[in-house]
Amino acid sequence: METPVKKSxxxxxxxxxxxxxxxxxxxxxxxxxxLSPSFFTTTNLLNVLRQVSxxxxxxxxxxxxxxxxxxxxxxxxxxxxxxxxxxxxxxxxQLPIPLVIVISLLIGIALGSFNGYFVAYWNAAPFVVTLSLxxxxxxxxxxxxxxxxxxxxxxxxxxxxxxxxxxIPTPAVILLGVFILSFIVIKYFxxxxxxxxxxxxxxxxxxxxINVRAIKMIVYSISGGLCGLAAIIxxxxxxxxxxxxxxxxxxxxIAATVIGGTSLSGGxxxxxxxxxxxxxxxxxxNGLDLLNVSSFYQQIxxxxxxxxxxxxxxxxxx
Amino acid sequence: xxKMLALLLILALSLSLVGCGGTTAQSGSASAPASSAPSExxxxxxxxxxxxxxxxxKPVIGxxxxxxxxxxxxxxxGIKAEAAERGAxxxxxxxxxxxxxQISQVENLIAQxxxxxxxxxxxxxAIVPALDLAEEAGIPLVGLNxxxxxxxxxxxxxxxxxQAGELEMQYxxxxxxxxxxxxxxxxxxxxxxxxxxxxxxxxxxTKYPDVKVLAQQTxxxxxxxxxxxxxxxxxxxxxxxxxxxxxNDEMALGAIQALEAKGLxxxxxxxxxxxxxxxxxxxxxxxxxxxxxxxxxxxxLGVRICMDILEGNPPTEYxxxxxxxxxxxxxxxxxxxxxxx
Numbered sequence: 001m002e003t004p005v006k007k008s009x010x011x012x013x014x015x016x017x018x019x020x021x022x023x024x025x026x027x028x029x030x031x032x033x034x035l036s037p038s039f040f041t042t043t044n045l046l047n048v049l050r051q052v053s054x055x056x057x058x059x060x061x062x063x064x065x066x067x068x069x070x071x072x073x074x075x076x077x078x079x080x081x082x083x084x085x086x087x088x089x090x091x092x093x094q095l096p097i098p099l100v101i102v103i104s105l106l107i108g109i110a111l112g113s114f115n116g117y118f119v120a121y122w123n124a125a126p127f128v129v130t131l132s133l134x135x136x137x138x139x140x141x142x143x144x145x146x147x148x149x150x151x152x153x154x155x156x157x158x159x160x161x162x163x164x165x166x167x168i169p170t171p172a173v174i175l176l177g178v179f180i181l182s183f184i185v186i187k188y189f190x191x192x193x194x195x196x197x198x199x200x201x202x203x204x205x206x207x208x209x210i211n212v213r214a215i216k217m218i219v220y221s222i223s224g225g226l227c228g229l230a231a232i233i234x235x236x237x238x239x240x241x242x243x244x245x246x247x248x249x250x251x252x253x254i255a256a257t258v259i260g261g262t263s264l265s266g267g268x269x270x271x272x273x274x275x276x277x278x279x280x281x282x283x284x285x286n287g288l289d290l291l292n293v294s295s296f297y298q299q300i301x302x303x304x305x306x307x308x309x310x311x312x313x314x315x316x317x318x
Numbered sequence: 319x320x321k322m323l324a325l326l327l328i329l330a331l332s333l334s335l336v337g338c339g340g341t342t343a344q345s346g347s348a349s350a351p352a353s354s355a356p357s358e359x360x361x362x363x364x365x366x367x368x369x370x371x372x373x374x375x376k377p378v379i380g381x382x383x384x385x386x387x388x389x390x391x392x393x394x395x396g397i398k399a400e401a402a403e404r405g406a407x408x409x410x411x412x413x414x415x416x417x418x419x420q421i422s423q424v425e426n427l428i429a430q431x432x433x434x435x436x437x438x439x440x441x442x443x444a445i446v447p448a449l450d451l452a453e454e455a456g457i458p459l460v461g462l463n464x465x466x467x468x469x470x471x472x473x474x475x476x477x478x479x480x481q482a483g484e485l486e487m488q489y490x491x492x493x494x495x496x497x498x499x500x501x502x503x504x505x506x507x508x509x510x511x512x513x514x515x516x517x518x519x520x521x522x523x524t525k526y527p528d529v530k531v532l533a534q535q536t537x538x539x540x541x542x543x544x545x546x547x548x549x550x551x552x553x554x555x556x557x558x559x560x561x562x563x564x565x566n567d568e569m570a571l572g573a574i575q576a577l578e579a580k581g582l583x584x585x586x587x588x589x590x591x592x593x594x595x596x597x598x599x600x601x602x603x604x605x606x607x608x609x610x611x612x613x614x615x616x617x618x619l620g621v622r623i624c625m626d627i628l629e630g631n632p633p634t635e636y637x638x639x640x641x642x643x644x645x646x647x648x649x650x651x652x653x654x655x656x657x658x659x
Contacts, residue, residue, distance in 0.1 A: 238444035
């Protein structure tokens with residue numbers, strides 16, 4: 001049986017694409033450095049790392065989902081719900097922080113498997129299922145919080161968003177951990193190949209004896225779980241559970257995934273690319289802030305970049 | 319490879335476009351949201367795309383606002399004008415109602431080494447980490463328009479929202495003779511404006527035991543949301559509504575649309591902000607009363623506080639409230655002639 005994943009020689013086509021992306025990110029960084037003296041400072045570069053962590057983690061989850069040919073629009077709302085519940089547990093039930101983090105992860109996984117269940121076992125369109133969860137979870141967030149923000153939160157918890165480990169911002173360390181784990185799973189475990197198989201050609205995958213349903217369940221649950229993790233970072237960064245948090249975050253996650261070279265039709269893409277995509281978006285955001293560019297222009301720029309990435313994706317030889 | 323080059327080109331193009339856009343956005347001309355003509359020529363920032371926190375050059379104010387509503391746009395004009403007059407440069411960012419984005423923006427402003435931060439918070443709780451960041455960096459932070467929920471002292475320029483809530487509720491009470499049923503349309507729950515205006519509303523309501531609040535809910539400062547909300551309320555409380563109190567003009571205008579659709583335009587409606595649309599609606603007789611929050615003055619006062627701190631002359635009071643004024647048919651025209659000329 002032919003493995004659906006390309007053998008990575010140093011100069012294979014997919015690696016070239018990743019190298020090009022690295023070049024682009026570096027070129028972008030160079031441009032920003034030239035335009036703004038504050039960009040290439042330790043403080044700012046660390047800020048960028050901190051600022052891309054949330055989207056980076058969400059984008060990794062999104063990559064898992066998109067690799068199977070699906071999509072997850074509920075990401076922002078899952079983050080909001082996990083965030084608000086975590087805040088509530090910290091403030092009112094005063095549970096210890098590690099326990100709250102685990103609970104947030106579990107809630108995220110539960111919500112993700114809601115998506116996974118309907119996509120996998122009812123064959124429902126991912127777009128529609130995750131769209132519905134997006135609305136449901138957001139509603140749940142408002143119900144739980146009565147529409148009000150939840151604060152104050154314990155100082156130790158806030159350290160997650162603010163703190164550093166060995167000089168690197170904690171959120172970035174978490175992102176790194178998630179990336180390494182995901183990379184190992186995708187590359188060295190069978191499930192990685194199965195995920196690509198399901199996205200590449202679902203019928204072949206079924207015929208090859210892969211449990212396609214289980215794979216789909218798993219990727220949506222992973223996405224949900226990572227939302228739970230991102231929610232912890234987000235909540236700690238703003239020191240409050242906010243019912244309106246995370247709005248639009250799914251778009252940024254999808255953007256990072258697509259820019260990174262993952263095909264929306266599934267079966268192709270690399271986690272490396274997603275991280276670079278998230279970095280690219282983060283540098284643009286950060287750089288444009290430093291250049292005093294209004295958010296309206298920033299939105300246009302972001303849109304143009306995503307469009308370019310999609311056009312390139314559609315031209316790739318399948 | 320060709321395709322990657324294409325992407326590179328597109329990126330470079332959009333960036334250079336935006337780089338120019340950045341300069342024009344900074345040198346006093348209004349960007350997308352506010353199409354009003356700049357009355358001041360900002361001598362700051364001409365030809366420099368990078369907002370340099372250079373020592374010895376002009377002081378730099380780093381400002382982030384929660385969202386460019388009509389009100390905030392006016393406030394920003396005040397900020398720009400005062401900054402130009404005091405010889406300061408201004409970096410202006412808009413957080414698009416995302417509290418996390420605003421924290422990132424504060425981080426980025428600090429990285430640029432601005433001399434002072436001026437922050438109109440998306441959320442009064444979520445902005446608290448920004449205070450700590452500013453403190454660590456040794457940069458003073460002045461709050462604008464939205465309070466910050468902290469025990470620490472901080473300088474602030476903003477509306478006396480409690481007074482605003484009292485004024486608007488009192489007006490409706492007078493109109494309905496102190497008896498009847500009312501609806502309250504609130505701002506986003508948790509924002510200091512909503513909390514305080516509601517407090518003002520309730521302060522007055524306790525004096526009127528014969529008045530019942532049929533319902534109160536948020537429409538998030540949005541005209542469309544308030545329209546839908548009021549439509550549903552008019553359906554649910556058919557024939558029972560005597561007055562509507564909205565926490566801002568936008569929402570009041572939405573409610574008025576719903577009332578007019580049902581032929582109920584006699585019901586008194588009050589709001590807060592006295593935006594141009596609101597004043598015009600008052601002159602047309604569709605809207606009854608609003609409370610003027612001098613947006614431009616609020617912005618100017620914020621910058622004044624910033625500059626006074628930088629010049630070693632901080633204000634005596636921490637919390638500086640702008641006085642609020644009730645606007646009805648008698649004085650709405652005056653506003654239209656002066657502020658909205």
